[in-house]
Amino acid sequence: MESLDLNLLTALDVLLDEASVTGAARRLGLSTSAMSRTLTRLRLATKDPLLVRAGRHLVPTPYAMNIREHVYTLTRDVQAVLRPQHRDLDLKTLDRTFVLRANEGFLNIAAAPLVTAIMKEAPLVRLRFAPKPDKDVLPLREGRIDLEIGVRGVSAPEIRSRLLFRDTFVGVARIGHSLFVDGDINLARYAACRHVVASRRGILRGPVDDALEQLGYQRNVSVVVPGFPDALEIVRQSDLVTHVPRSCLVNFADDLTRGAKVRLFQLPVKTSAIAIAAMWHPRMDADPAHRWLRDTVEAVCQEFLAY
Structure with a gap:
């Protein structure tokens, strides 16, 4: 299989159909000499002359006549596999x-x-x-x-x-939290807060911790929950703060700002998107x-x- 060349199959199909090296070369866009070399390779591969001279023409050998229909079918099958013709997708009938x-x-x-x-x-x-x-x-x-x-x-x-x-992280805390008392939220006050972290695997650290550590700060993680909705619910009813991806607030924006009395804020550290x-x-x-x-x-x- 290492030496198998499927192009030979196409060439054989055309040669058997044309019974002419010149005609096959014209159909495949090759020179006559290149087509002649391909016929030589086919003869070596099949151990059969395939096409032999009879006067001014070439005629197929018994072996060539025997495999002609098979070669034709194989060539079309290979083309169907390697060059599939996709039908137009009909979404109304797509059952999947x-x-x-x-x-x-x-x-x-x-x-x-x-x-x-x-x-x-x-x-x-x-x-x-x-x-x-x-x-x-x-x-x-x-x-x-x-x-x-x-x-x-x-x-x-x-x-x-x-x-x-x-997505980007955004901070969340209840309105009236001491974090908002003195204007801008600085690193020291943010790190000093008690935090609730959302982690499916129960991991306490994340990108925010890495960014704080580079600036010489460490936050106090008091609670770890499986998901961001759990973290938001705790923040609604406590003095803990959290951070969540901004995308997860899309469906909760009205609830957060209406009855929950919470406030969003920009984190005092930069994290990668x-x-x-x-x-x-x-x-x-x-x-x-x-x-x-x-x-x-x-x-x-x-x-x-x-x-």
């Missing part, structure tokens, strides 16, 4: 289940508008949102997950990704339905997370 993996924060923000957009264009499509306990790439590789949404990072070299939006991306295995790259899914997810994020 897509499995998406995303964390709770993204589902709270975008699941409802995404479902609405999908159902409007493709009413027969089903969406299954899978839990995201970790960043294991194996489900994508094995085809158990169609699309993953999360922080863009180095997961596996073959995984494709598309940036959906960039969070790149949220859609990720998929390259086997799905050219699939028309999967491409439509990716485009729809991106459009929903652009509409609802543009701030």
Whole structure:
């Protein structure tokens, strides 16, 4: 198989059809000498003359006549595999289940508008949102997950990704908190507060801690909860402060500022923006339905997370 050249199959198909080196060369856009060398290679590969001279013409050998139809079929099959002709995607009749993996924060923000957009264009499509306990790439590789949404990072070299939006952290504390008493929030007062941290894996440290440490400060983490909604609920009813991605406030803005009496503030330290991306295995790259899914997810994020 190391020396197999599928181009020889195409050349053999044309040679058997034309029964002429010159005619085959013309059809394949080659010189006559190049076509003659290809015929020599075919004779060596098949251990048969294939085409022999009879007067001024070439005629096929019994072996060539025997394989002609088989070669024709093989050539068309290879072209169908290596050059697939995709039919136009009919979203109204697309009957398919897509499995998406995303964390709770993204589902709270975008699941409802995404479902609405999908159902409007493709009413027969089903969406299954899978839990995201970790960043294991194996489900994508094995085809158990169609699309993953999360922080863009180095997961596996073959995984494709598309940036959906960039997120930033924003601080949250109740109105009347001592943090707001003396005007601008400085590093010392911020670090001295008691903090509640959202971490699915129970980790106390994060980008904010790294930024504080570089400036010689360390904050006091009193509570760790699994998700940002839990952290916001604690902040509503206590003197603890927290920070959350700005995107997770999209659906909670009215609640936060109306009954909860909380206030958003800019963190006194700078952290890198969070790149949220859609990720998929390259086997799905050219699939028309999967491409439509990716485009729809991106459009929903652009509409609802543009701030």
